[in-house]
Amino acid sequence: MARKPQDNPQLDMTPMIDVVFELIIFFVINIKAVDIFSKLNANRPAPSSSPSQSEEKDTQIKIDIGPGGLVFNGRAMPLKQFDGAMHEISKTSKNATVLVRCTMDSPHKYLVDALDTCNKYRMFNVSIFSM
């Protein structure tokens, strides 16, 4: 059947609207809130230097991490207390070198906590030792 020439043809919008709705649905389904991540920088010491050898210019802060949590100045302490202690230290020594010593069986969580606290008090010179 031949098409009749139309006098006032209208553009058929229906398929376009269909497609646009399809797209909207697709993107709505695909959007998921994503966590915002942060990075915590740390150094590994050169194999030749042990914690005791690298003692030079600045103050050194030693943090031990065991299976039970953070040990600072020989005392095991919860994160909050550790945060307070680091806050006190950060007032006096700005460019302190932080040495974090982890035992093999310590959960990774405590290392991240320690690094995060160091970042909080703007101590960016952190080295990780494994024992």
Next chain:
Amino acid sequence: MARKPQENPQLDMTPMIDVVFELIIFFVVTLKMADEKDDTVRLEDGKYGIQLTPEELPPTHMMIDIARNGRISMGNVTKTPEDVRKIVAERKRKFGEFPVMIRADWRCRHEFVKRVMDACTAAGIWKLSFVAVLERKSGKSKHDK
């Protein structure tokens, strides 16, 4: 049958719809490719770290995942520490210093993290970054399975 010349022809929408579907398929496929990581890894909070923006990371960066059980993976492909050392050394030879990010589960033993750190230092990378969560927006807790 010869076409009659139309005075007011209608626009054919079919090719446009075809192209739109093609685009949808393309985006679906590429979205999956970009998101390859170990989904079992739960990260600890790191509210004071430097915000990690994927767009700002240099293309040479490397992300190493460590699962709770110590499985090391890159792009969700399991690797041994020796594999990691080789890959890092090769990339360092090609591009020089590049950022290495470690996505380690908060529950995994330091021993497993040490394996990766040792592999990196053996390959000549001394600066490492640990990935943590600055802000939880997805509603997922670190205690989720």
